[in-house]
Amino acid sequence: xxxxxxxxAENFIRRMIRFGGGGAxxxxxxxxxxxxxxxxxxxxxxxxxxxPGDAVIDSGGVRMFxxxxxxxxxxxxxVDFTDTPSETGLKFYNPNxxxxxxxxx
Numbered sequence: 001x002x003x004x005x006x007x008x009a010e011n012f013i014r015r016m017i018r019f020g021g022g023g024a025x026x027x028x029x030x031x032x033x034x035x036x037x038x039x040x041x042x043x044x045x046x047x048x049x050x051x052p053g054d055a056v057i058d059s060g061g062v063r064m065f066x067x068x069x070x071x072x073x074x075x076x077x078x079v080d081f082t083d084t085p086s087e088t089g090l091k092f093y094n095p096n097x098x099x100x101x102x103x104x105x
Contacts, residue, residue: 001055001071004078009090010060012081017062020046027056027063032070032092040073042090 005013013028020026027050031043050056050065057064066074078093 001057001066002076003057003066003071003074005059005062005064006078006080007060008081009079010062012090013062013064014060016044017046022046022048025049025063027065029054029065029067030070030090031067032073034073040092042092044090 017026017028026046026048029045029047029051031045033041035041047065051067054065054067055071057066074092076094076096078095080091080093082088082091
């Protein structure tokens with residue numbers, strides 16, 4: 001699986017795990033499904049261990065638990081974090097999106 005997390009995304013995820021109280025072995029379970037106005041619905045939880053079928057990915061010392069559907073949908077993506085007055089949250093970029101698409105998110 002080819003999925004990249006930026007340092008800003010890793011720092012956000014690290015904070016979520018710390019404040020989620022999952023303990024030393026906890027991880028960030030990212031769930032992405034088709035739908036929503038942007039084409040994806042996202043949700044996350046802090047879990048003490050992965051669910052059956054989750055892949056465990058370590059990025060910058062942060063454990064992420066990714067279900068199969070999430071891995072398929074995000075293959076090749078870059079996950080970033082933004083915090084501006086108008087927008088806060090994880091952002092998903094597809095650097096392989098065709099230029100004619102008009103966007104890469």
